[in-house]
Amino acid sequence: xxxxxxxxxxxxxxxxxxxxxxxxxxxxxxxxxxxxxxxxxxxxxxxxxxxxxxxxxxxxxxxxxxxxxxxxxxxxxxxxxxxxxxxxxxxxxxxxxxxxxxxxxxxxxxxxxxxxxxxxxxxxxxxxxxxxxxxxxxxxxxxxxxxxxxxxxxxxxxxxxxxxxxxxxxxxxxxxxxxxxxxxxxxxxxxxxxxxxxxxxxxxxxxxxxxxxxxxxxxxxxxxxxxxxxxxxxxxxxxxxxxxxxxxxxxxxxxxxxxxxxxxxxxxxxxxxxxxxxxxxxxxxxxxxxxxxxxxxxxxxxxxxxxxxxxxxxxxxxxxxxxxxxxxxxxxxxxxxxxxxxxxxxxxxxxxxxxxxxxxxxxxxxxxxxxxxxxxxxxxxxxxxxxxxxxxxxxxxxxxxxxxxxxxxxxxxxxxxxxxxxxxxxxxxxxxxxxxxxxxxxxxxxxxxxxxxxxxxxxxxxxxxxxxxxxxxxxxxxxxxxxxxxxxxxxxxxxxxxxx
Amino acid sequence: xxxxxxxxxxxxxxxxxxxxxxxxxxxxxxxxxxxxxxxxxxxxxxxxxxxxxxxxxxxxxxxxxxxxxxxxxxxxxxxxxxxxxxxxxxxxxxxxxxxxxxxxxxxxxxxxxxxxxxxxxxxxxxxxxxxxxxxxxxxxxxxxxxxxxxxxxxxxxxxxxxxxxxxxxxxxxxxxxxxxxxxxxxxxxxxxxxxxxxxxxxxxxxxxxxxxxxxxxxxxxxxxxxxxxxxxxxxxxxxxxxxxxxxxxxxxxxxxxxxxxxxxxxxxxxxxxxxxxxxxxxxxxxxxxxxxxxxxxxxxxxxxxxxxxxxxxxxxxxxxxxxxxxxxxxxxxxxxxxxxxxxxxxxxxxxxxxxxxxx
Numbered sequence: 001x002x003x004x005x006x007x008x009x010x011x012x013x014x015x016x017x018x019x020x021x022x023x024x025x026x027x028x029x030x031x032x033x034x035x036x037x038x039x040x041x042x043x044x045x046x047x048x049x050x051x052x053x054x055x056x057x058x059x060x061x062x063x064x065x066x067x068x069x070x071x072x073x074x075x076x077x078x079x080x081x082x083x084x085x086x087x088x089x090x091x092x093x094x095x096x097x098x099x100x101x102x103x104x105x106x107x108x109x110x111x112x113x114x115x116x117x118x119x120x121x122x123x124x125x126x127x128x129x130x131x132x133x134x135x136x137x138x139x140x141x142x143x144x145x146x147x148x149x150x151x152x153x154x155x156x157x158x159x160x161x162x163x164x165x166x167x168x169x170x171x172x173x174x175x176x177x178x179x180x181x182x183x184x185x186x187x188x189x190x191x192x193x194x195x196x197x198x199x200x201x202x203x204x205x206x207x208x209x210x211x212x213x214x215x216x217x218x219x220x221x222x223x224x225x226x227x228x229x230x231x232x233x234x235x236x237x238x239x240x241x242x243x244x245x246x247x248x249x250x251x252x253x254x255x256x257x258x259x260x261x262x263x264x265x266x267x268x269x270x271x272x273x274x275x276x277x278x279x280x281x282x283x284x285x286x287x288x289x290x291x292x293x294x295x296x297x298x299x300x301x302x303x304x305x306x307x308x309x310x311x312x313x314x315x316x317x318x319x320x321x322x323x324x325x326x327x328x329x330x331x332x333x334x335x336x337x338x339x340x341x342x343x344x345x346x347x348x349x350x351x352x353x354x355x356x357x358x359x360x361x362x363x364x365x366x367x368x369x370x371x372x373x374x375x376x377x378x379x380x381x382x383x384x385x386x387x388x389x390x391x392x393x394x395x396x397x398x399x400x401x402x403x404x405x406x407x408x409x410x411x412x413x414x415x416x417x418x419x420x421x422x423x424x425x426x427x428x429x430x431x432x433x434x435x436x437x438x439x440x441x442x443x444x445x446x447x448x449x450x451x452x453x454x455x456x457x458x459x460x461x462x463x464x465x466x467x468x469x470x471x472x473x474x475x476x477x478x479x480x481x482x483x484x485x486x487x488x489x490x491x492x493x494x495x496x497x498x499x500x
Numbered sequence: 501x502x503x504x505x506x507x508x509x510x511x512x513x514x515x516x517x518x519x520x521x522x523x524x525x526x527x528x529x530x531x532x533x534x535x536x537x538x539x540x541x542x543x544x545x546x547x548x549x550x551x552x553x554x555x556x557x558x559x560x561x562x563x564x565x566x567x568x569x570x571x572x573x574x575x576x577x578x579x580x581x582x583x584x585x586x587x588x589x590x591x592x593x594x595x596x597x598x599x600x601x602x603x604x605x606x607x608x609x610x611x612x613x614x615x616x617x618x619x620x621x622x623x624x625x626x627x628x629x630x631x632x633x634x635x636x637x638x639x640x641x642x643x644x645x646x647x648x649x650x651x652x653x654x655x656x657x658x659x660x661x662x663x664x665x666x667x668x669x670x671x672x673x674x675x676x677x678x679x680x681x682x683x684x685x686x687x688x689x690x691x692x693x694x695x696x697x698x699x700x701x702x703x704x705x706x707x708x709x710x711x712x713x714x715x716x717x718x719x720x721x722x723x724x725x726x727x728x729x730x731x732x733x734x735x736x737x738x739x740x741x742x743x744x745x746x747x748x749x750x751x752x753x754x755x756x757x758x759x760x761x762x763x764x765x766x767x768x769x770x771x772x773x774x775x776x777x778x779x780x781x782x783x784x785x786x787x788x789x790x791x792x793x794x795x796x797x798x799x800x801x802x803x804x805x806x807x808x809x810x811x812x813x814x815x816x817x818x819x820x821x822x823x824x825x826x827x828x829x830x831x832x833x834x835x836x837x838x839x840x841x842x843x844x845x846x847x848x849x850x851x852x853x854x855x856x857x858x859x
Binding site: 117118119120121141142143163164166170171174175177178187191192193194195197198199200201202203204205206207209210212213214218230231232233253254256257259260261298299301302304305306358359360361362387390391392425426427428429430431432433434438442445446447449450451453454456457458459460461463472473 | 554555556557558579602608609612613615616625629631632633635636637638639640641642643644645646648649651652653656657668669672688691692694695696697716717718719720722723770771772773774788791792812813814816828829830831832834835836838839841842843844845846857858
C-alpha cells in the first residue's frame with residue numbers, strides 16, 4: 001500500500017538497464033533539459049498531493065510541443081513502457097504517482113492560452129494552463145470558467161479533465177464534464193485524437209464522459225476547449241449557525257426541496273470551525289455544532305429574492321444565528337475559513353488524511369454521527385467540511401504519521417468512512433478520484449463483472465494497458481485479498497444487525 | 501433477479517448462442533432515426549415503473565421501459581422537470597429510449613444535454629450481465645463514467661434497464677418574446693445575450709423572426725424583458741410554440757415532413773453556435789443560439805457533410821426516404837477504431853442494434 005519495499009540487487013540492476021534503454025530511446029526526441037532520470041532530478045515527481053504514496057519513475061519527460069508528446073508516446077509504446085501523465089501534481093488520490101518501471105510525462109510546459117472567443121464564450125487552452133488562469137484571462141470579458149476546485153490556484157485544466165473536478169460551485173454550475181466542449185489529446189500509441197468539438201455534440205458514441213474523469217488511463221490530454229459563463233453581477237453569502245447537526249442537515253435538504261439551487265452550500269462542523277477560526281479570525285460562531293455557508297449569485301434582483309427565500313428556510317429549520325455578507329470583502333471573509341480548512345487542520349495536527357466521498361444529502365447527519373462513533377473506535381479525531389449541497393464530504397482525520405499504529409488506524413478509519421458512504425447509497429469518491437488511494441474501496445462499490453467491464457473499456461483505448469496502469473480499477477486478486485464484507489447498494493449481509 | 505429482467509437476460513444469452521441480431525425497443529418512437537432497425541425485438545416496456553423519486557434529492561430513478569409521459573407527470577406534480585426538454589415525436593416513448601437516443605429540446609443550449617442529467621444506469625450488456633454504473637449522486641467519479649456514455653448510444657452498448665436522472669425545479673417565471681431579425685443578426689444577438697446574465701432558456705429563428713424564451717426568477721425575467729425588448733407572446737400560444745418545436749409539430753417541421761414525402765431530406769446540423777449563416781438552399785430553422793440548424797433540402801449528402809465539417813460540426817440525415825448516404829457523419833480513423841472496440845467491449849457478438857449508430 002505505501003512506498004514499495006527496496007528492490008534487491010538483481011532487480012536494481014535490471015531496473016538500471018531498463019532505465020538506460022528508455023533514456024536512450026527518448027533522448028533523441030526531446031531537448032536535453034526536457035528529459036530527467038537522475039534521482040535528484042526525478043525526486044520532485046515521486047508523488048502528487050497524496051504524499052504518503054511515493055515511487056521514483058525511470059525517467060521524467062517534459063515535452064514542449066505536441067509533436068514531442070506524440071513521439072514520446074510512440075517510443076514508449078514500442079518498448080511497452082508504462083506512461084503516467086502529470087499536470088501540476090496537486091491530485092489527492094495518487095493518480096499521478098509514478099510507475100516504478102515507467103515514464104512520468106509532465107505536461108507542465110503546455111501552459112499557453114490558445115484562444116478566447118468572446119462571442120462564442122469558449123476558451124481553448126493547453127492542458128497545463130491553471131484552472132484559475134482561465135478565469136483570470138476571461139475576466140475582462142465579464143466571463144469566467146465555473147468549476148472551482150479548492151486547488152484552482154495551482155491545478156491544471158488537464159488535471160481537472162482527468163479527475164472530472166468539482167468545487168464549491170458545482171451544484172449550480174456543474175462538474176468539469178458539464179463545462180468542457182472538446183478534449184484534444186493522444187492515444188497511448190501516439191495518435192492524435194479529439195473528443196467532443198466546438199459544436200454541442202459529435203457523431204457516434206459520446207466519449208467525452210469516458211475521457212473526463214478517466215484519471216489519465218485512456219488518453220493523454222494536450223488541449224481543452226471549455227465553456228465560459230457570464231460572471232454574476234452580485235454574490236451574497238449567508239452564514240448560518242445550528243445547535244444541532246441534524247437540524248443543519250435537514251436545512252440543507254429543505255433548501256433544495258424548496259426549489260432553491262444555491263451557488264454554494266457548504267458545511268463545517270464544530271471542531272473544523274474552531275480550527276479555521278483560530279487560523280483566519282473571521283468571526284465564526286464557536287458555539288455552533290455546525291455552520292452552513294449558503295451563497296446566492298446573479299443579478300441584484302435575483303439575489304435579493306433568493307436570499308430572502310434562503311433566510312426563510314434557514315430560520316424555519318432552527319438556525320440560531322444568521323448573518324448575510326454586506327459586501328464583497330465580508331463575503332470573501334465568510335469563505336476564507338472554509339477555503340482554508342486544510343491548512344487550518346495542518347496547524348492543529350502533525351498530519352491529516354483528507355477523505356472524499358459522497359452520500360445522498362439527506363444522510364448528512366447520519367454520516368456525521370457514524371464518523372463520531374468511528375472517532376471512538378479508532379481513537380483518532382476527525383473534523384469535517386462538506387460540499388453539503390452535493391452531499392460530498394471531506395472528513396479530515398487527524399493523526400501523527402511518526403506513530404505507525406496511528407497511520408494504520410487512520411487508513412482503517414478512512415476505509416470505514418468510504419464503505420459506510422457506499423452503504424448509505426453514495427460513492428467512494430466524489431471528486432478527488434480513485435487513483436491508488438481507493439483501489440480497495442472500489443472492490444466494495446463494484447462487482448467483479450462491473451470491474452471487468454471497466455477493464456474492457458480501458459482496453460478499447462489502450463489494448464496493452466500501459467497508460468497509467470494499476471490505478472482506478474482493482475484486479476480480482478486485489479479484491480480477493482482485501483476480503484471484506486461485500487456491501488452493495490445498501491444491502492448488507494445479516495441486515496438485522498445494527499451497524500450505524 | 502426479477503422475472504422481467506431475467507427474461508431479457510435470457511433473451512440475450514439465447515441470441516448469443518444463435519447469433520441472432522437484437523433490436524432493443526421501447527415505444528419505437530425513434531425507429532425512424534439513425535440506421536435501419538433490424539433483428540428480433542427486445543421489448544423493454546416489460547421493465548416499467550418509477551423505482552424511487554426524491555424531490556429534495558433532485559433525483560428520480562425509473563426503469564427503462566417507463567413511459568416518458570408518466571415520468572414527466574410525476575415530476576410536474578412536485579414542481580420539477582427534466583431541464584433538457586426531451587422530444588416526444590409520438591406517444592409511447594420510454595425513458596430508456598430517451599436516454600439511448602440522447603435528443604434534447606429547445607432548452608438544451610442553456611440546461612445541458614441528456615448526458616448531463618444522467619447520474620447512474622443499470623445496463624444489460626451483450627454478455628447477459630446486469631451492471632450498474634454511477635449512482636444517484638452528482639459528485640461521483642468512481643471508475644469510468646459509463647452511465648453518461650450511454651446517452652445517445654442508440655442501444656449499441658446494451659439494454660438500459662434503469663436510469664437515475666437529475667431533476668430540477670421548474671422555473672417560477674417564463675415569458676416568450678418575438679423580434680424580427682435576419683439570420684446573421686439573430687445569431688450574433690443570441691450569442692451576445694448568452695454572454696450576459698440573462699435568463700435566456702431557449703431560442704429559435706426562422707424566416708426573419710427570432711423567438712426567445714426567458715425562464716427563471718420572476719424579477720430576472722422582468723428585467724430581461726426590459727433589456728431585450730420585442731413583442732411578448734401570449735402564454736398559451738408560447739407554450740404551444742415551444743412544444744411544437746420540441747416534438748417537431750411546428751409549421752416548419754410539418755412543411756419538412758411534406759418535403760420529405762416528396763423526396764427531400766430533413767438534415768440536422770450540429771455546429772459551433774456563432775458560425776455565420778450557411779450557404780445552403782432550402783428552409784432553415786435555427787435553435788440553440790445557432791448550434792442546432794435544421795435544413796430541409798434535396799441537396800446531396802456530401803454537400804451537407806462538407807459544409808458542416810468545414811465549420812467544425814457534423815450533419816445528421818434526420819429524416820429521409822433515401823438514407824443510403826448514412827444517417828451520421830463518418831468518424832476520424834482513430835476515433836472510429838476506439839468506438840468499434842468500445843462497442844465490442846460491451847457487446848462482443850455484435851448483437852445490439854447493429855448499424856443504428858456506427859457503420
